[in-house]
Amino acid sequence: MRYDCVIIGGGLSGLTCGIRLAETGASVAVISTGMSALHFSSGSIDLFGYNGEGRTVYRPFEFLDEFVGSNPRHPYALCGARQVREALFYFRGQLDLEGIELYNNDESNHFHVTTLGTLKPTFFSQRSVFNEKIRLAFEKKSMIAALNFEGYRDFYPELAVINLRRNVLFRNIEIITGKIVYPDYGDPQRNPFEYRSVDIARIFDTERYLEELAVQIRNAASGAAFAAMPAFLGISNFKRHHKLLQELTGLLIYEIPTLPPSILGMRIDNALKSRFASLGGVYIAGDTVTGGSISGERLESVVTENGGGSALSAGSFVLATGSFFSGGLVSEFSRVREPVLDLKVYSDAERSRWYAPEFFPRRGHPFLEYGVETDERLNPKTGDGRRVKNLYCTGALLPYYNPIKEGSGGGVAVSTGYRAAELILEGNS
C-alpha cells in the first residue's frame, strides 16, 4: 500500500500534521497503537507556562521571541517563533470547524484549575474553562461553588478548596462546596469503582436529567456566580449542554479537568480524528509500527504488527510516537532507545542521572528532556549516524524541552506537527 505520507502515532502532534497535509489533498494514513496522551490531558493547550526559574510566564509569545534565540535546540526554536504562532492559530481554526471553540486571553496566558485545586498557566482552553465572562466574574471576585456528584471518587471539592484558598489570586473570594445526586444513582452503584467521568458524561449526553440537575445545581450553589464541577458535561454534545445548563441555572458552569479518562481531552481527540477523516485521511487504530526499511537517506516503507509482512510505503513519514508514556521511547537498563527504527537518541549514559530524587523536582526530571535528536528540518539520524531525509520527528518524542517544567507540552506537539507538514509540503512543491 502506498500513501503520500504515513504518520506513526495518532496523538496531538500526529493528527495536527495529518490534518494539515490531508487538507492539501495529499493521501495520508495515521497508524496508532492506542489512545494518545490527550486522554490524560487537561484539554487545555499549554504554550509556555514557566520560565527557567520556575516563575509563571504571562505573555508566552513575547517570551518565546527571546527564548528561541538563546535555546537553539528547543523544538520551538526549530519551528521559529513565528511559525509557532501560525501553528497554534491554525489548530484553533481546525477545531472550530468541528465545533470546539478554544479561547485565549489575548496575548496572555490564563490559568485553569486542577482537580487538586492548583492553578496551571495555559494558552487555549475550552469555553467551560476560560472565556471573557469567566474572566470578568473572577475579576469581580464573585462567589464560587465547587460541586461534586455523590459517588464520584476522582474529585474531592473540599481538598481542592483548601488549595485554592492558599492561592493569592483567590484571596477575598468566597468558595463553598456542595453535592449533587444523580436521579438514577441506584444503577451505577453496582460498580462504584467504575463510576468515572465517562459514565456521568454519557448520562449528560442523553439530556434526560438536565432540568432536574439544574435545580440541584442552583440549590447547591446557593448564591454563587460560578458552579465549578468536574468535567463531565458530555462528550458529543457538551456545547449544547453547557449552554442549556447555564441558562437553566443562571450560573457560570465551570469545568475542572479530571483524572483520566479526561473528558476535556477526549473532546479534542474526537474533534481531531473527525476533522482528519472528513478530509479523507485514513486512521488505522490498534496497530503498532514495528520497523521500517531505510535505503540510503530515505525511509522506504514501514511494517506493522497486523500487516503480516506487507509494507506501507510513502513519499514521506512522520514519527509522532510520543515519549516514554506512549512508547515512543523505551528505557532499557543502561540506555534510552527509540523502538521503531532505533534512531539516534539524546539521553544520558548514566542511569542514576535520568531522574531527580524528589517526585516533583523544581528543575524537572532530566529524562523528560530525552528524545530523538534531529536537525533543524526535524530529520533524525539512524543509530549509525545516517540522516533520514524523508522522515520527520515531532511532538513529545523530541528532546531538549521539558513539557512539565516549562508547561509547553501541547504547544510543542501542535507546532512541531504543523512544522513537519509545512516542510513536507515545501519539499513537494
Next chain:
Amino acid sequence: MIRLQNISFDHCIKCTVCTVYCPVARATHHFPGPKQSGPDTERLRIKSPELLDESLKYCTNCKRCEIACPSNVKIADIIQSSKWRYFKKSLRPRDFFLAHTDLMGSVATRASLLVNFFIKLPPVKLFLDLFFRIPSERRFPKYARGSFLAWYKKHRAEQEAFAERAVYFPGCYVNYNNHELGKDVVTVLNAMNIGVIVSYEKCCGVPLIANGYIDRARKNALLNINSLAASAAESGARIISASSSCSFALKHEYRNLLELDNSAIFDSLDYITRFIHERFLKGNLPELKPVRLRAAYHSPCHLERMGGVMNTIEVLKKIPGLDLTILHSECCGIAGTYGFKKEYYRVSQKVGAELFKRIERADPQIVITDCETCKWQIEMSTPYRVEHPVTVLARSIDGGKL
C-alpha cells in the same frame, strides 16, 4: 501459575481508557468493564480462582478495549481465557449447538427447507425460548441446500487451470448458509485472472472459543493450520477468507488465545479485501460496471482489530456508481453467538442501538459489511438488506442485479 509470556496485565496503568470504549460497559452497568474484568481481577484470579466474578461473561470479545489501550494490554484475551480457564464448561445443549456450527450445518443442510420452515414457526420459537433460552425475537440465518464444497467440487478443474491461484477458506457460513457469497468470491477472483482453491477442513473455532469448547477449538485449529499450509505450499499461493471473524481467528486468536504456532500460515493469510486491494494497486483491476446504489458501510469489530477496514473501503471506492456513506465505527452487538442467548439478548440489542440509529439516519438502499453475524443482526434490527463487499464487487463485474 503465572506464565511469563502472558503478563500483559502488569502493563496496565489503570487509566480506564479501555472502559470508555467498551460497548458493553456502556450498555449495562452489570458489566464492570474491561479494566476491572481484565487486568484488575486477573491478578486476583491467578491467586485464587474463587475470586472469579460471573460478570465477566458479559464481555463479547469485540476487542475494542485492546484497540484503545495505550499500554498494549491484551485485555480481551485475558477475559476470554479466564472464561474458559475458570468457569466450568457449560453443559447447556443450547451452547453445544451454537458452538458446533459445522456439525449443525452438515445436518441442517440435508433438510434445509424443513429446518428453515420449522425454525420460523411461533411454537418452535417459543419452545426454543422456554427450553433452550434462545430469545424468540432472534431470527436465524437460513440454511442452504447442500454444501458449498459440493458445488465447488464440480468446478475444481477449471479453477486449477488458472496460472495464479489463491487458497480460499470459506468458513461455515458460506459452506452451509450462503453459497452465493462463495460463488461471488470465485467470480471476483476469476475476473482478476486468479483461480480459487478451496480448502476447508473445519470450523475456524470462533463459536467454540466463545462457548468454552477450547479443546475442540484447538483441535480444529491444528487441522486448519495444517491443511491450509499444505494447500498454500502446493500452489505457492496466498490464503484468503471472506469472513472477518474467521480471518481474525485464523491469524490472531490461534496465536494469542489458543497459544498455537500458526506461523506456517500467518504471513500468507489475508482477509479478502486486503488481497484484492493490493492487486488493484498493482494494476490488476477488472472491468467494473456502474452499480447505481446508495450504500452505508459498517466496519465489523474484528476487522477493525486487524486494521483491515481501509482495504474494504478502498475496494468499495473503486466501484463506479456506488454512493458510499462510511458509518461511524460502532459494535452491532451480536458478537457471534452472544446475541443468540436469552440472558444477553437485551444487552446485545442495546449495544447495537447506536449503529441502528446511524444506519437509519444514512437511509441507504443497502448496508455493506464484511461479517456474517453483523449482517444477521442488522437485518433483524433494521429494515435494511445487508450485503458483503465482495458481493457488491461481483455484481459490478457481472452486471447482475443487487
